[in-house]
Amino acid sequence: MSQYDKNNFQTDNLLKEINDNLGRQIANELDKENQSEETTMEVLDSKKKKWSKKKIAGTVAGVFVAMILCVALAGNYFMNRINYESxxxxxxxxxxxxxxxxxxxxxxxxxxxxxxxxxxxxxxxxxxxxxxxxxxSDSIMVATINQETKKLILTSFxxxxxxxxxxxxxxxxxxxxxxxxxxxxxxxxxxxxxxxIDGYVRVDFEAFETIVDKLGGVEIELTDNEARYLNRTNYISDPNNRNVVAGVQTLNGNQALGYTRVRKVAGINGEHDDFARTNRQRIVLNAIFEKYKSKGLVELVGIANDLLPYITTNISKTDLLSYLATVVSLGTTKLDTFRVPMNNCYHGEKNSAGDVLIVDYPTVNQALQEELYGTVSASTTTDSNSTADTATGNSGVQNGSN
Incomplete structure (x- = not known):
């Protein structure tokens, strides 16, 4: 039995337990009501009371089943708003x-x-x-859900x-x-x-802006150089939004998108070029994750309803629902981040493909598998050549090409 079959089995057991508990509560309430009725209305026929009890219990059970069907249909409705491609x-x-x-x-x-x-x-x-x-593909990342380590991990490539x-x-x-x-x-x-990799999810620039705007913007800290650069270039495509400042502030979708695309200014962690850009992407996605956590269930349902049409995926509806249920079951409030290749695991070179990174695949792949499938050893996280970097930008990753 796969893990997701187990999840479904556990869900079925949970629903059965809820149903049983609800039935017992209904029976208890009906018994109390019947006892009260017997003291005040002794003339009632006992068979009639039993028939009434069964009728009420059947009605409540029917309502309960209808509620379950409504939840299932709502989930199906949401999943149908996503764009699927084979x-x-x-x-x-x-x-x-x-x-x-x-x-x-x-x-x-x-x-x-x-x-x-x-x-x-x-x-x-x-x-x-x-x-x-x-x-x-301006941004390439892998989101990992690890049920053994109870981790959510975001890896930039x-x-x-x-x-x-x-x-x-x-x-x-x-x-x-x-x-x-x-x-x-x-x-x-x-x-x-x-x-x-179990499947992919794709969004374009328009979708990204919409996602951020639907959340009410994201909290991002800009350096003085980043703010001045964004205000004088077209990375923020709408000139009316070129009014960002140094420090922590709420960026709207257009501003956040521009921020994630900057490469020619050093990042808040001192990185440059595409290294700084991918770190900005992780910072924004982490900010989106934090914003989602602050929303209530009703508000999240409304946001999801608006955003799903902007998503394209090759993952089936059944698997998507299973993955979402797994994320919820982890109960984690933290998003770990990682970057490939890590520090000192590549060198820059120019060939027929242009300026490229020649990757030390044996070293990189071992560290990547440890991060995604297990626990990164102390030697890879504590020295100056750290393999992992955080969303706040405190990493040992070098900038540019070695």
């Missing part, structure tokens, strides 16, 4: 674009096998400005990592998305970084 849909688009990819050549290396207690979901932030068919793209050729990591969409990007990460 691998065959994406492959058809690739064939139409005339890109030659051997989709069967996808198992060149072994990957970590599927683990019922660990779920890895690829998060794709798509930059779709000049290309109306498929844009670039540097888009300039030089990788073997299955069935295609060597190139930058984000090239795999441009030529083969979510399925090929997922497969490329699996093959090069040796982790199993």
């Amino acid at each position: 691998d065959s849909d994406v492959k058809a688009k690739v064939d139409k674009d005339g890109v030659a990819i051997d989709w069967d050549a996808s198992n060149a290396n072994d990957v970590v096998p599927c683990n019922d207690k660990v779920v890895n979901i690829l998060l794709i932030g798509e930059e779709k400005i000049h290309d109306t068919t498929r844009g670039r 540097m888009r300039d990592c030089y990788v073997m793209i299955p069935g295609y050729k060597e190139g930058k990591l984000n090239t795999s998305y441009n030529v083969g969409g979510g399925p090929l990007l997922l497969n490329t990460i699996e093959q090069n970084f040796q982790i199993h």
Whole structure:
């Protein structure tokens, strides 16, 4: 029995227990009512009382079943608002674009096998400005739900990592998305970084802005250089929003998006270039996570109803609901962050693909698997060459290319 079958089994048992408890409560209340009636209305027929008791109990049980059905239908309604796509849909688009990819050549290396207690979901932030068919994967992350360690982990993958793209050729990591969409990007990460990924979720720039605005903005701390840079460039696309200041403030969707795209100014942790940019992305996603935690259930339902149409995924409705239930069951209020490649595990190089990062895959993949599937050893988190970095930017990661 898989973990998700176990979750469903536990849910069924919980509903049965609730139903049994409700039945006992109804019976007790009815017994009390009947005892009172017997003292004041001794002329009532006992059979009539028994029939009335069964009728009331049956009515309440029917209402209870109806409530369960309403919850199930509501969940189904929400899931139907998400955009679903299959691998065959994406492959058809690739064939139409005339890109030659051997989709069967996808198992060149072994990957970590599927683990019922660990779920890895690829998060794709798509930059779709000049290309109306498929844009670039501006943000590449993996969200991990680990039921054994009770952790939620967000891992950034540097888009300039030089990788073997299955069935295609060597190139930058984000090239795999441009030529083969979510399925090929997922497969490329699996093959090069040796982790199993259960599916992907994709949002574009418009969706990102909407998500932040629906939450009422996010709290972000800007340096003086970041604020001045954002106010004088078009990273914040709406000129009316180019009024950010140094320090902690609430950024709206347009401002937060601009912040996550900045590369030419040092980040709050001193990093530069794409390293600073990916750290900003993790900072914003962590701020979104914090904002969600502050919302009430009713408000979250309304927000979810508005946001789901902006999401595209290849994960089934059943699996999505299972993953959400698992996240809730963890009870964690913290989001851990990680970055690939880590400090001192790459070097910069220029080749036919442009400026790339040549990754020390044996070292990186071992640390990545320890982080996602287990516990990172003390030696990888306490020295000056720390593999992990936090959403607040306190890391040992070097900037630029070594």
